[in-house]
Each structure stands twice: as C-alpha cells, then as structure tokens.
Amino acid sequence: MQLYIYNTLTRQKEEFIPLMEDPNYKGPKKDFVGMYSCWPTVYRDPSIGNYRATFTADLIRNTLKLLGYNVQAVMNITDVGHLVSDADDGEDKLEKWAKREGITAREVAQKYEKIFKEGMKLLHIDEFNVMPRATEHIEEQIALVKTLEEKWYTYTVEWDGIYMDTSKVENYGELMWPNYKKRLADLNAGERVEMGGKKHPTDFALRKFAPENEKRQMERDSPWGRGFPGWHIECSAMSSKYLWHQFDIHHGGADHITIHHPNEIAQSECGFDVHPRVKYRIHNEFLQVDGGKMSKSLGNVYNLKDIEAKGFSPLDLRYFYFMAQYSNFQNFTWDQLEAAKNTRHSLIKKLQWKKTIQDKKDFESDPLFQQIMEAICDNMNTPKLLAAVQWALNTATETTYAIITWLEDNFLKLWLFETIVEEKFDIPAEVIAFADQRVEAKKSKDFALADELRSKITELWFQVKDTKDSYEISKL
Numbered sequence: 001m002q003l004y005i006y007n008t009l010t011r012q013k014e015e016f017i018p019l020m021e022d023p024n025y026k027g028p029k030k031d032f033v034g035m036y037s038c039w040p041t042v043y044r045d046p047s048i049g050n051y052r053a054t055f056t057a058d059l060i061r062n063t064l065k066l067l068g069y070n071v072q073a074v075m076n077i078t079d080v081g082h083l084v085s086d087a088d089d090g091e092d093k094l095e096k097w098a099k100r101e102g103i104t105a106r107e108v109a110q111k112y113e114k115i116f117k118e119g120m121k122l123l124h125i126d127e128f129n130v131m132p133r134a135t136e137h138i139e140e141q142i143a144l145v146k147t148l149e150e151k152w153y154t155y156t157v158e159w160d161g162i163y164m165d166t167s168k169v170e171n172y173g174e175l176m177w178p179n180y181k182k183r184l185a186d187l188n189a190g191e192r193v194e195m196g197g198k199k200h201p202t203d204f205a206l207r208k209f210a211p212e213n214e215k216r217q218m219e220r221d222s223p224w225g226r227g228f229p230g231w232h233i234e235c236s237a238m239s240s241k242y243l244w245h246q247f248d249i250h251h252g253g254a255d256h257i258t259i260h261h262p263n264e265i266a267q268s269e270c271g272f273d274v275h276p277r278v279k280y281r282i283h284n285e286f287l288q289v290d291g292g293k294m295s296k297s298l299g300n301v302y303n304l305k306d307i308e309a310k311g312f313s314p315l316d317l318r319y320f321y322f323m324a325q326y327s328n329f330q331n332f333t334w335d336q337l338e339a340a341k342n343t344r345h346s347l348i349k350k351l352q353w354k355k356t357i358q359d360k361k362d363f364e365s366d367p368l369f370q371q372i373m374e375a376i377c378d379n380m381n382t383p384k385l386l387a388a389v390q391w392a393l394n395t396a397t398e399t400t401y402a403i404i405t406w407l408e409d410n411f412l413k414l415w416l417f418e419t420i421v422e423e424k425f426d427i428p429a430e431v432i433a434f435a436d437q438r439v440e441a442k443k444s445k446d447f448a449l450a451d452e453l454r455s456k457i458t459e460l461w462f463q464v465k466d467t468k469d470s471y472e473i474s475k476l
C-alpha cells in the first residue's frame with residue numbers, strides 16, 4: 001500500500017517515494033530509507049512531551065518497516081554543552097546542571113542518556129540503529145565549519161564565535177513557510193532579536209569561542225582555538241556521516257521548524273552542495289497539559305516517574321500517544337491517561353488467550369488488514385487504526401485475532417496479549433450492600449429493583465456479574 005506523509009517542506013500530504021526509488025535523485029545508490037531524529041540535550045529527565053517526539057520517531061520507523069523498507073534510523077544524543085536559550089548566548093545547559101547536581105558535565109550527560117534509554121525501553125521503543133553522541137563527532141563538526149569557512153559563508157565575531165552568514169544562503173528559512181519571507185522581513189525590520197556582533201538577525205553560531213575569563217568543562221581545541229560547537233552543527237555532521245549528504249526523512253518536534261531545522265538546512269546545503277538536503281521533513285506537534293503549555297512554573301512537566309507514581313504503566317502512556325495523530329496537538333490530562341489505561345485493559349481482557357499466529361499472506365486481503373494499513377498509510381493516522389481494531393473485536397474471528405497479533409508484535413507493542421493480573425481494590429461497603437439487596441430483589445422477582453440496584457453500583461464505578469450461587473464485583 002502507498003504511504004502518504006505530511007511534508008513540512010511543502011505543507012502537503014505527499015506520496016512517500018524513497019530516494020532509492022526516486023528517478024530525480026542523483027546521489028550514490030542507497031539500499032535503505034534513511035531517517036534522522038533530533039533529540040534534546042541529555043541534562044534532565046525527559047518529559048512526556050519529549051517522549052512524544054521519541055514515540056513519533058519510532059512510529060515512522062515502524063511504519064516504514066511494516067511497508068517492507070530496510071530502515072536506517074539515527075537519533076542523536078546531544079551530550080555536549082549547548083546554551084540555555086535558542087539564541088547563541090546564555091549559560092551552557094550541561095554545565096549549569098553539573099553545578100546544581102555537584103557532578104561533572106560528562107557525568108550529567110551519562111546519567112541522563114541512561115535515563116532516556118531506560119525510558120525508551122519502558123515505552124517499548126527499540127533503540128535506533130545509530131545513536132551517535134555529539135562529543136564523539138567533534139572532528140566531523142569542525143570539518144563542516146571549515147568547509148563553510150572556505151566557501152565564504154562564515155564570519156568571525158571577535159571574542160564570540162564563527163557565525164553563518166544567512167544572507168548568503170539562497171532561500172534561507174524556506175521551511176518556515178508559508179510566510180517565511182514576511183517573517184524574515186519582520187526580523188530584519190527590527191523585531192527584537194539579541195544581535196551581539198551578528199550581521200543579520202537570522203545568522204547563527206557554528207562554533208563558539210571559549211570565554212577568556214571562564215573555564216568550561218566541555219570545550220575542545222580546534223583550528224580556531226578552544227571552544228565548543230554551535231547547537232545546530234552536530235545534526236548536520238552526524239546525519240551526513242551515517243545517512244549521506246542527502247537522505248529521506250528528517251524528523252523533530254514542531255518547535256524546530258523556525259530555528260534549528262532552517263539552520264541545519266542552510267549549513268548542510270551550503271556545506272555539502274546538495275538540494276534538497278532531505279526529501280521529507282516530518283514534525284510532531286506538541287503535547288500540551290490541561291490545554292496549555294507544559295511549564296516548570298505550572299509544575300506540570302511530567303516524566304515517566306510521575307506516571308508510574310500514579311499507578312500507570314508506561315504502556316498506558318504509549319496507548320495514550322496512539323490516541324492522537326502525531327501531527328496534531330495532543331492534550332494530556334490525568335483523566336485522559338486513565339481513559340487510555342481503561343481502554344488498553346479492556347482490550348487486554350478481550351484478547352486474553354487469543355494470540356494467533358498466521359502467515360501474513362493469509363490475511364492480507366482481509367478487510368481489517370486493509371483498514372489498518374489504510375489508517376497507517378494515511379499519514380500514520382493512529383486514532384483511525386485504534387478505531388478499526390476496536391470495531392473488529394465486536395465480531396472477532398480467528399483471522400481478526402491473527403491480524404491483531406501481527407499488529408501488536410510489529411507496531412502496537414502494548415502487551416495486549418498479556419494476562420491481566422487484576423488490581424487489588426477495596427469494594428466499598430455501599431456497593432456490597434447494593435449487591436446483597438439485588439440478590440434479594442431477584443429472589444423475590446422484583447427485576448425493576450434489581451436493575452435499579454445494578455445502576456446504582458455502576459454509578460459508583462463498579463460492576464456486578466451474576467455467578468451460579470452469588471455474584472462477583474469488579475471495577476468498571
């Protein structure tokens with residue numbers, strides 16, 4: 001089936017044709033679909049928002065694999081100090097946290113990389129083929145800056161760093177579409193931008209010099225003296241190393257559309273003489289909390305530990321992510337997570353003992369399989385996919401279970417075929433009293449009263465099931 005994917009470059013849903021099948025692609029022959037995802041700096045616990053981005057990278061990878069492509073997926077680990085603001089000044093994130101935690105910047109990076117990867121495991125996200133660390137690719141980054149310098153795209157701001165001159169870049173900022181020219185004009189007309197020694201508001205640091213009066217832990221020697229990389233250069237250098245100068249997909253959070261990715265495109269296209277650098281630019285929209293931005297000041301920057309502390313499994317969160325299409329905002333509330341958990345549990349109950357292995361060829365023509373593939377191929381429309389699964393379970397056959405087994409193993413990874421260990425819960429005395437009265441009502445054939453008592457039990461979020469001699473109570 002043909003995959004259609006929303007490409008931020010064209011602001012359209014497009015047919016996905018990988019470079020290896022694209023007659024317009026003139027670079028070296030490829031035998032894989034290459035994708036690169038931007039990951040944040042490893043200096044704190046990833047939030048459930050950050051993990052939505054990782055989940056999206058996994059979703060893209062699994063979709064491509066489902067379609068039979070050989071995928072080379074790269075996700076960077078930014079373990080080198082970048083600056084706390086999007087502008088090119090401010091304090092170094094890693095060093096700031098190192099001071100706070102009383103450990104070295106290197107230890108901060110190692111600690112949070114480990115936490116990030118443990119979180120991936122809990123969310124059933126496999127590691128990506130390559131997860132390169134910025135600190136292990138300093139030479140590649142320096143080489144790219146050198147190339148850009150040789151091609152006259154750079155200038156030096158004394159005591160500060162090497163900057164990219166964006167006025168020399170054809171179509172700089174095109175990714176900000178559709179109004180990018182106006183946006184750039186506004187910037188140039190004096191919208192407040194910290195200029196420092198920059199020539200144009202959109203120019204950005206490729207390399208920063210180590211400040212004279214301050215010793216950073218993360219600085220390195222380079223042809224320009226001691227310093228550290230600008231925060232965009234690692235993505236250009238590392239993606240090129242592992243996927244070549246032109247590759248299929250670059251993914252990241254929607255916040256990258258305005259700064260990080262336009263800069264990544266500018267330095268790569270100028271440095272490597274390619275256009276377009278990447279065929280499909282995919283961005284996941286943000287996860288919000290209670291209808292607004294996650295923010296420290298509101299105390300709503302939740303991470304996996306918070307989820308588990310409230311009695312949820314990370315897989316409930318995984319189910320929750322599937323409930324919205326990656327390209328739309330998703331609103332997180334604890335009630336929504338509870339709903340995700342309940343739906344996942346109800347699926348598990350329906351699927352217990354039903355795992356059925358069949359050859360994929362045997363069910364490829366089944367309408368459920370077609371609906372599932374149509375949903376996935378429609379820009380990874382996961383809500384549509386979940387609806388198809390739910391609907392199919394109303395009249396499930398052996399084939400339904402075989403298709404869901406296949407989907408679970410290759411895509412959902414929600415442990416849907418696990419046996420549920422019922423949670424221990426206390427049944428309120430009120431519920432027991434209603435259930436006892438209901439037994440009496442049934443004995444005296446007052447079925448209207450029995451129904452009314454059942455509704456009262458339901459209102460309290462419990463359900464009563466008749467057994468041969470008595471009844472059983474469970475949570476709704």
Ligand code: AMP
Nearest residue numbers: 040049050052053252253255285286287
């Ligand atoms: P941060 O650590 O906040 O700079 O975020 C790092 C990256 O994670 C961002 O650039 C986004 O791409 C992604 N990200 C951060 N917050 C969210 C969110 N609430 N929803 C989805 N992605 C996010």
Ligand code: ZN
Nearest residue numbers: 038039235260
């Ligand atoms: Zn990046």
